[in-house]
Amino acid sequence: MDNKKNKKVAAEFIKSNKKFVVFFLLLLLLICNVFYWQQQEKKYAKYLNGDKYVFLNPASYLIDADDALVNFQSLRDSLVSKYEKRADYMISVYFEYLPTGANISINKDEKIWPASLIKIPVAMAAMKKVSDGKWKLSNELVILDEDKDNSFGTLFQRPTGTTITIEDTIKQALIQSDNTAHFMLLRNLDGEELEEVYIDLGLDDIINDIKKTPKGEEADNRMTAKRYSIFFRSLYNASYLNLEYSQKFLDILGNAPLEYLSNGLPSDVEFVHKTGIRTEDGVRADAGIVYLTDRPYLLTVMIQKKGENLTIPEGEVEGIFKAISTEIYEYVSQAK
Numbered sequence: 001m002d003n004k005k006n007k008k009v010a011a012e013f014i015k016s017n018k019k020f021v022v023f024f025l026l027l028l029l030l031i032c033n034v035f036y037w038q039q040q041e042k043k044y045a046k047y048l049n050g051d052k053y054v055f056l057n058p059a060s061y062l063i064d065a066d067d068a069l070v071n072f073q074s075l076r077d078s079l080v081s082k083y084e085k086r087a088d089y090m091i092s093v094y095f096e097y098l099p100t101g102a103n104i105s106i107n108k109d110e111k112i113w114p115a116s117l118i119k120i121p122v123a124m125a126a127m128k129k130v131s132d133g134k135w136k137l138s139n140e141l142v143i144l145d146e147d148k149d150n151s152f153g154t155l156f157q158r159p160t161g162t163t164i165t166i167e168d169t170i171k172q173a174l175i176q177s178d179n180t181a182h183f184m185l186l187r188n189l190d191g192e193e194l195e196e197v198y199i200d201l202g203l204d205d206i207i208n209d210i211k212k213t214p215k216g217e218e219a220d221n222r223m224t225a226k227r228y229s230i231f232f233r234s235l236y237n238a239s240y241l242n243l244e245y246s247q248k249f250l251d252i253l254g255n256a257p258l259e260y261l262s263n264g265l266p267s268d269v270e271f272v273h274k275t276g277i278r279t280e281d282g283v284r285a286d287a288g289i290v291y292l293t294d295r296p297y298l299l300t301v302m303i304q305k306k307g308e309n310l311t312i313p314e315g316e317v318e319g320i321f322k323a324i325s326t327e328i329y330e331y332v333s334q335a336k
Contacts, residue, residue, distance in 0.1 A: 059099070063099045063100075063294075064294065066336070067099055067294045067295055068099060068100055069097055069099070069100060069102060069295070069332070069335050070097075070100050070102045071102075072095075072097065072102055072103075072104055072331070074331075075095075075104065075327070075328065075331045076104045078327065079093060079095075079104060079106055079324070079327070079328075080106060082323075083106050083107075083320075083324070084106050084107060086306075087306065088305065088306060088307075089303050089304065089305055089306060089317070089320070090107065090110055090112065090303070090304045090305075090306060091106060091107060091301070091302075091303050091320065092106065092107045092108070092110045092112055092224055092225040092226075092300075092301070092302045092303075093105070093106035093107070093225055093299075093300070093301050093302075093324060094106075094108070094224070094225035094226040094228075094229045094298075094299070094300045095297060095298070095299050095328055096229065096233070096297060096298040096299075097295070097297045097332065098236065098289070098296045098297055098298060099294075099295065099296070103226075105224075105225070105226050106225075107224075107225075108224055108225075108226050109224060110224060111222035111223055111224055112222055112223070112224070112225075112283060112285070112302040112303075112304045113221075113222050113278045113281050113283045113304070114221065114222070114223060114228055114276055114285060114302070115276030115277050115278035115283050115284075115285055116152065116177045116274070116275065116276035116277060116278075116285075117228060117274055117275075117276040117285050117287055118221060118276070119173050119174060119177065119182050119274065120174070120231045120232075120274055121194065121197045121198065121231055122173070122182060122185050122186055122189070122194060123170050123173055123174055123185065123249070124197050124231065124235075124240060124241065124249065125185075125189050125193045125194045125196065125197050126166065126169075126170055126185045126188075126189060127170065127241055127245050127248070127249055128193070128196070128197070128240070128241060128245075129189075129193065130166065130245065131241055131242055131244070131245040135166055136166070137165065137166050137167035137170075138165055138166070138167065139165065139166050140163040140164060140165050140166070141163065141164060141165075141166060141169055141184050141185075141188055142161060142162070142163050142184075143155060143158055143159075143160060143161065143162045143163075143164065143180065143184060144160060144184075144187070145160050146183070146187070147180050147183040147184045147187060148160075148180050148183075149179035149180050149182075149183060150179075151179050152176070152177045152178060152179045152277075153172060153176045153177065153178025153179055153180055153181060154176070154178070155172055155178050155180035155181055155184075156179075156180045164181075164184075169181045169184055169185060170185070170252065171252055171255075173185060174252050174253055174256065174274060175252065175253075175255050175256050175257075177274075177275070177276075195207050197240065200240055201230050201231065201234055201240060202230065203223075203227065203230060206221060206223060206227075209221075224302075225287070225300040225301065225302045226300075228287060228300050228302070229287065229298055229300045231287075232287060232288060232289055232298055232300070233298060235249055235250055235289075236250075236289055236296075236298070250272050250289075253272045253273060253274060253288065254270065254272045256272075256273055256274060256275070256288075257275070258271070259275055259286075259318075260275050260284065260286035260301075260318065260321040260322075260325075261273065261286045261288070261299060261301060261321050261322075261324070261325040262286075262325075263318065263321065263322040263325065264321070264322040264323070264324065264325025264326035264327075264328075264329060265290060265325060265326075265329055266329075269290060269291065269292055269329070270290075270291035271288055271289070271290050271291070272288050272289050272291070273286055273287060273288025273289070274286070274287055274288060280310070281304060281310060282304055282305030282310030282311070282312055283302070283303065283304045283305075284302075284303050284312065284317045284321070285300075285301065285302040285303065286300070286301055286321060287299070287300035287301070287302075288300075290329065290332075292329070292332060292333060295332050295333065297328070297332055299325065299328060301320075301321060301324055301325075303317050303320060303321075
C-alpha cells in the first residue's frame with residue numbers, strides 16, 4: 001500500500017512540476033554538451049598545431065607533456081641487475097615506450113628460439129594477401145594430412161579434407177597457437193610472400209640465414225627480443241598491413257589467452273599478445289602491446305633455460321614473466 005502511495009505522490013510531483021523537470025533535464029543536457037565540446041576543442045586544438053610546428057613529428061604535439069616519458073634509467077638499472085646475468089635462465093627483454101620511443105634492452109644480442117611467436121609473421125603474410133585482394137577472409141583452405149600436427153591445437157583431430165575459412169585459420173593459429181592451422185597457412189603461401197614480411201621490416205638477415213640451412217635440417221630462426229618486437233611495432237604503426245587489416249590482426253590477438261606477462265597486469269588493461277613454447281629447448285616467450293591509457297608500451301620477453309637439463313619446473317618462469325611485467329607496468333603507470 002505504501003509503495004502505491006509513494007508512486008502516486010511521485011507522479012503528482014512530476015505532474016505539478018513538469019516545467020521544472022523539463023528545465024532541469026535541458027540544463028543537464030546543456031552542461032553535458034558544453035563539457036563534451038570543451039574536450040573536443042582541446043583534442044582538435046592539438047591537430048591545429050600542425051600548421052605551427054611543420055618540422056616536428058606530428059605525434060609530438062598530440063602527446064600530453066605528462067605522458068612524454070623519456071627517462072627510464074632507474075627501471076633499466078633495476079631490470080639489468082635482476083635479469084641480465086642469471087645462472088638458471090637466459091632472459092632477453094625488450095621494452096619500448098611507444099609515445100616517445102624510449103626503450104630498454106636486456107641481453108640485447110642473445111638470440112633465442114621464438115617458438116610459436118613465429119606464427120605472427122606467417123599470419124601477417126596471409127593477412128597481406130587479404131589486404132591486397134588476392135584472398136578473402138571468407139575463402140576456405142583444406143586440411144591435408146601433411147598439415148596435421150598434434151603438438152598444439154585441436155584442428156589435427158578434424159578429418160582430412162575438412163575446409164576452414166582463412167579468417168578462422170588465422171584465428172586458430174594466433175589465438176590457440178594451433179600448429180595445424182599454422183602449417184595450412186604456410187602451405188598456401190609462396191616463399192616470397194613470407195620473405196616479404198621479413199624484408200620489408202628490415203629482417204632480411206634472418207631470411208638469408210634460413211636460406212643457408214642445409215636441406216632436411218631445421219632452419220635456425222633464433223632472434224633477440226628486440227628484433228622480434230619489430231613485428232608488433234609494425235602492426236601498431238600499420239606500416240606493413242594497412243590500417244584496416246592491422247586493426248583486424250590486433251583485434252584477433254586481443255583474444256589470446258591471458259598468461260605469462262598478462263599475470264603482471266591489472267585485469268582492466270588491454271594486452272594484445274602472442275606466447276610461445278619450445279619444450280625441447282627450454283624456451284618460453286611472450287610479446288605484445290600493453291594499452292595503458294595514454295601510455296602504451298611494447299614488451300617482449302624471451303626466456304631459455306641454461307644447462308643440460310632443459311626441463312622447466314612448473315610455475316618457475318611464470319613467476320619471472322609476472323615479476324618483469326609488474327615492475328614495468330608500475331613504473332610506466334606511476335612515472336611523472
